[in-house]
Amino acid sequence: MTDKTISKVPGLSRRSLLKAGFAAGAVAGTAGAARAAGDPLITEIQDWNRYLGDGVQSRPYGMPSEFEADVVRRDVEWLTASTESSVNFTPLHDLDGIITPNGLCFERHHGGIAEINPADHRLMINGLVDTPLVFTMEDLKRFPRENRVYFLECAANSGMEWRGSQLNGCQYTHGMVHCVMYTGVPLKLILEEAGLKTNAKWVMPEGADASAMTRSIPMEKALDDCLVAFKMNGEALRPEQGYPLRLVVPGWEGNMWVKWLRRIEVGDEPWHQREETSKYTDLLENGKARRFTWVMDPKSVITSPSPQAPISHGKGPMVISGVAWSGNGRIKRVDVSLDGGRNWKTARLDGPSLSKAMHRFYLDIDWDGSDMLIQSRAMDEHGFFQPTKNELRAARGENSIYHNNGIQTWYVKADGMVENVEVS
């Protein structure tokens, strides 16, 4: 494998490269010789087996092993004019299970990362309420709170793929999604504290950052399952995710989950803010545009093998692994095809199955070493199936940017390398 092919596959994990190299050369040559004497990693005493390692407190905040240094978020420079209004992507191909580690959750900012001392943070409730209120972080932590696992997906996830396959890697094609456990106060309790007027029909969360992000949310959703969260995966929100406070709007597009949440206005009509008119509206082929397309449709992607996670061994047993999610609720089933959608097998869902959370699926196969066109197709508990990309294009055209949940195809070649393709 030359350097050229390596760099052809961005974010290709070093571990799989090492393994790939091992499979290609080492096994046949040196490992054969080693078999007689034995693997030196076993027959010889290793440093880590003899000398003491670092003591406790050498890593007051533990970080991943140095051998995991390439498991990072990545961005696509040509997409945006400035990194302060831009996006990077979760390395889905390197992850397993259903929880995204806090430091790997993709970022999308509109005015950079606001750095706010929680002592200086305030949450205001105003508008159609009996008593406009101001809360400190301390106040909010005195409300009853809940723990919930939810996925968050940017409406523009896979948005670069409307006109055809473009980016090589599920990090880039599907990495604007993450799933963590939030700790927070039900928005309902905070609204009830201020007292809703009878004509209160909408709420508008607002961020404290340099974009002062705003979105209109209908009251039914606000009172249903929204959370005002201050923790993710047990620790404080990361600054990139809105520290010290963010809104959680389960199953709905990520832009509505306002970060650095400082205000919630209550009103009787939507506000038609920039992020629900100029942006986050879906332009159709006939020139009409859908607005208030909040729910994220059922979607899935195979994370391994994928372009950044090629197959590092020869034929034989292997695991096809991926994630699925739906803004409507639980994932009920995921089907996997190895032949570009001609025939399908139902995959095995593993791990907790939680409403509006990521689900992990596996298909354990015996690979015969030949080319494959692998796809996955999710179905949620309400019977909605993930459509093909062509079905979506037929209904909407190619200019929607948002809500592309079409079935993804990876072309797996005999040498184990994988490419993003579209099929007939």
Add this chain to the structure above:
Amino acid sequence: MSKFLKALSLGTLIATLPLLAATAHAGDAQKGEKVFKKCAACHAVGEGAKNKVGPELNDVFGRTAGSLGDYKYSKAMIEAGNGGLVWDEATLTTYLTKPRDMVKGTKMAFAGLKKQDDLENVIAYLATYSSAAAPADQQGAAEPAAEEAAAGETETASADTSAAAHAAPVSETRDGGVLGLGRVATDDEVAAWNIDIRPDGTGLPEGSGTVAEGEVLFTDNCAVCHGDFGEGVGRWPVLAGGQDTLTEERPEKTIGSYWPYLSTVYDYVRRAMPYGNARSLSDDDVYALTAYLLYLNDLVDDEDFELSKDNFLEIRLPNEENFIADTRAEEPHYAAKAEPCMSNCKDSAVEITMRARILDVTPGSVDDDDASGMGSVD
């Protein structure tokens, strides 16, 4: 830290204070890093810094104004450099106080830093990335070690006091509500944050502004990114034009071609623009800029046109009628809710119709140097 050490470094701190005060280099680079956030939308500094809207600022001390080969300066800045302008503490102070007063015609759309502290601190911060900033440093270098120690200690000391000052207000309960948490917001507090405007005009402030006034403001504050005519510089957003392109292969969505409501323009510019210096425009400024954006989009044609709270609702944007409700559930693939095919679902063998590699715009791919793909995230 032991008591002994604490006493010792406090002693050094006090001993060094007069020395610090005596140096010309009063700025605090660490505080300057914060101030630099005001510049960061347009400038980068530090390892690997590249030109953005403005030139990168490594080694700016000793740099002749307008002299970076790979950055396109305004004529004014190049002339200033030819006239002998070299950046140092004094010239930077003058420039950053009021850029346009010093270099008339500079394209740096930045009003200037008003606070003396901010000026000194940001200049001290830039000095840490300039090797030629040494002369200024040396004046204060008599006791470099002591100064450093003192600086370190001041930092912790002030961190301590600010932590005290920042201690969260004690959470108290009040009468009323369900749990009695939070306190009543004052009218002034609500007014400070409640600046949103609805299409029916709710929230519009008193005030007015003309197209002509807006043009001046736009050239000074917006054109570096959005272009003189709102055409967008590089990948910065386009604000005008694109009429009748919504059904074309490459639609151009602008205020004139796509946005449904004018209220959104006023609301957004007031809350978020100019990018990197939000909330710096007066209500009249925003009326003037909104009027100018109408003019750039051919929606008004008179430079004397004045937009105000009173005539705001008379203006309708042309694309208002073309927004519809979410009809995804009616699309055939969802509406059917049919059990999908599991075997022999396609007649013939499946063919590859498109490959990502053809475009090769993935970051890190061999020849992605100038690669630029299609589409956007917003």
